[in-house]
Amino acid sequence: xxxxxxxxxxxxxxxxxxxxxxxxxxxxxxxxxxxxxxxxxxxxxxxxxxxxxxxxxxxxxxxxxxxxxxxxxxxxxxxxxxxxxxxxxxxxxxxxxxxxxxxxxxxxxxxxxxxxxxxxxxxxxxxxxxxxxxxxxxxxxxxxxxxxxxxxxxxxxxxxxxxxxxxxxxxxxxxxxxxxxxxxxxxxxxxxxxxxxxxxxxxxxxxxxxxxxxxxxxxxxxxxxxxxxxxxxxxxxxxxxxxxxxxxxxxxxxxxxxxxxxxxxxxxxxxxxxx
Amino acid sequence: xxxxxxxxxxxxxxxxxxxxxxxxxxxxxxxxxxxxxxxxxxxxxxxxxxxxxxxxxxxxxxxxxxxxxxxxxxxxxxxxxxxxxxxxxxxxxxxxxxxxxxxxxxxxxxxxxxxxxxxxxxxxxxxxxxxxxxxxxxxxxxxxxxxxxxxxxxxxxxxxxxxxxxxxxxxxxxxxxxxxxxxxxxxxxxxxxxxxxxxxxxxxxxxxxxxxxxxxxxxxxxxxxxxxxxxxxxxxxxxxxxxxxxxxxxxxxxxxxxxxxxxxxxxxxxxxxxxxxxxxxxxxxxxxxxxxxxxxxxxxxxxxxxxxxxxxxxxxxx
Numbered sequence: 001x002x003x004x005x006x007x008x009x010x011x012x013x014x015x016x017x018x019x020x021x022x023x024x025x026x027x028x029x030x031x032x033x034x035x036x037x038x039x040x041x042x043x044x045x046x047x048x049x050x051x052x053x054x055x056x057x058x059x060x061x062x063x064x065x066x067x068x069x070x071x072x073x074x075x076x077x078x079x080x081x082x083x084x085x086x087x088x089x090x091x092x093x094x095x096x097x098x099x100x101x102x103x104x105x106x107x108x109x110x111x112x113x114x115x116x117x118x119x120x121x122x123x124x125x126x127x128x129x130x131x132x133x134x135x136x137x138x139x140x141x142x143x144x145x146x147x148x149x150x151x152x153x154x155x156x157x158x159x160x161x162x163x164x165x166x167x168x169x170x171x172x173x174x175x176x177x178x179x180x181x182x183x184x185x186x187x188x189x190x191x192x193x194x195x196x197x198x199x200x201x202x203x204x205x206x207x208x209x210x211x212x213x214x215x216x217x218x219x220x221x222x223x224x225x226x227x228x229x230x231x232x233x234x235x236x237x238x239x240x241x242x243x244x245x246x247x248x249x250x251x252x253x254x255x256x257x258x259x260x261x262x263x264x265x266x267x268x269x270x271x272x273x274x275x
Numbered sequence: 276x277x278x279x280x281x282x283x284x285x286x287x288x289x290x291x292x293x294x295x296x297x298x299x300x301x302x303x304x305x306x307x308x309x310x311x312x313x314x315x316x317x318x319x320x321x322x323x324x325x326x327x328x329x330x331x332x333x334x335x336x337x338x339x340x341x342x343x344x345x346x347x348x349x350x351x352x353x354x355x356x357x358x359x360x361x362x363x364x365x366x367x368x369x370x371x372x373x374x375x376x377x378x379x380x381x382x383x384x385x386x387x388x389x390x391x392x393x394x395x396x397x398x399x400x401x402x403x404x405x406x407x408x409x410x411x412x413x414x415x416x417x418x419x420x421x422x423x424x425x426x427x428x429x430x431x432x433x434x435x436x437x438x439x440x441x442x443x444x445x446x447x448x449x450x451x452x453x454x455x456x457x458x459x460x461x462x463x464x465x466x467x468x469x470x471x472x473x474x475x476x477x478x479x480x481x482x483x484x485x486x487x488x489x490x491x492x493x494x495x496x497x498x499x500x501x502x503x504x505x506x507x508x509x510x511x512x513x514x515x516x517x518x519x520x521x522x523x524x525x526x527x528x529x530x531x532x533x534x535x536x537x538x539x540x541x542x543x544x545x546x547x548x549x550x551x552x553x554x555x556x557x558x559x560x561x562x563x564x565x566x567x568x569x570x571x572x573x574x575x576x577x578x579x580x581x582x583x584x585x586x587x588x589x590x591x592x593x
Contacts, residue, residue: 049462079354187533191543216535257467259492
């Protein structure tokens with residue numbers, strides 16, 4: 001399979017301050033020499049704890065965060081080393097679905113208006129065409145096409161995730177960065193959202209970078225997994241073999257911590273490590 | 276032996292502009308001494324209202340229409356506000372909140388906040404209180420417990436903050452601890468450590484734990500007993516292992532089938548929890564049930580028993 005996005009030895013330094021009268025603050029190596037391929041049509045899961053650099057990696061791919069060194073290739077064309085605005089333009093095919101769908105929508109704007117705004121920015125002048133495409137996309141994500149008149153507070157958590165997906169899909173991306181798309185949802189709703197993600201991947205030939213720390217979802221959904229720890233990818237590979245036989249100690253620790261339905265229970269006397 | 280907590284037929288209605296909302300309709304649960312009871316259900320099923328009812332902190336518009344809440348042999352519903360404060364809250368029932376950052380005031384030192392609770396609810400002098408807190412923080416494996424009381428909430432990580440609040444819940448030596456999804460905001464590895472810690476504390480401090488969650492995986496790791504709530508009703512209750520191995524109620528079965536460990540495909544449960552304003556006259560789950568039968572929409576089923584002895588509210592078992 002041809003890679004759609006290639007990342008070569010990417011390093012991102014965040015923060016830091018050269019002090020004149022105050023002391024120097026060294027920057028943090030949020031992403032530290034990461035190389036990873038995203039193959040066309042696959043779901044690659046990026047797993048790690050908070051602070052491991054997975055969100056920074058996602059933001060850098062989008063072009064919101066400038067890389068310090070390393071290369072990003074989109075369809076074999078180099079899109080790194082550009083100024084933020086140029087980088088964002090070059091990477092229009094890569095879009096981001098926000099973790100908190102409710103917070104990403106303006107409460108005073110109807111869903112239809114929010115969705116149409118993206119189309120307007122992307123140069124669709126006819127309002128009839130915008131409305132048609134919004135209605136069509138709302139139907140595609142399993143919402144009533146007429147719900148464009150409604151406001152964010154009238155939707156449930158699961159429906160808001162659908163709105164967020166519709167909003168991004170209107171821009172016809174080819175790569176979606178999904179940041180914890182099911183966090184905070186009930187199990188019953190989570191399942192329907194995951195199902196929708198699989199459906200949309202087929203229908204719009206999408207490739208997903210799935211950022212998550214919910215390993216049971218990752219195990220079921222993703223084709224490949226990359227485990228991130230302290231800015232580095234410590235292990236990556238096909239999901240099934242990696243979950244069956246993790247080789248890195250950190251991956252094993254992560255997998256052991258997942259609560260399992262049919263596994264062991266915690267017994268008293270097991271050692272507790274301080275965090 | 277009498278159970279630590281025994282809730283029977285609890286019915287709570289909240290007045291709203293659109294008429295009365297039956298948030299809890301018929302909730303019953305039993306927490307035996309020294310055990311961990313998991314309360315599971317989707318959002319909007321009444322889990323939070325149940326916790327508030329037990330602690331007597333329901334909103335003003337809410338009224339308890341029926342039922343009993345027996346705590347160590349006393350019916351909490353006959354207690355006045357003053358008696359609850361003096362004899363029950365914090366001193367005998369501890370609470371661990373969902374979001375440790377929201378529960379701590381950012382502008383006060385941790386020690387000031389935790390000692391405030393003890394000043395009202397724990398016997399002894401301030402010096403005793405400090406000694407007990409330091410002992411608890413050490414047990415919770417908070418780094419540098421002696422100086423932790425002088426620090427501010429932002430100086431702790433998410434997992435450490437949750438450890439501080441567990442220490443706060445235990446500070447007045449309660450018999451019952453109620454935890455409201457205490458690990459949802461945490462990473463899996465931190466969650467695992469907190470669950471291990473809770474397990475140990477239950478044995479060590481002679482606690483009984485009421486653990487509210489929507490994650491069946493956490494229930495499977497931590498709990499001894501399980502109570503599944505749907506639309507303000509207990510639909511299945513019994514030993515955790517028995518229910519997870521052979522769930523009887525269609526709702527429990529559907530919920531378990533949504534868990535990635537068991538799911539064959541990602542279907543979820545179609546439909547929504549019925550609104551507390553307009554509850555159907557028949558079985559509350561009938562509209563979403565995969566195994567719905569002829570009489571289901573007409574009459575509400577009563578409590579029955581499955582072959583395993585588990586309580587089930589479904590016509591198939593009555």
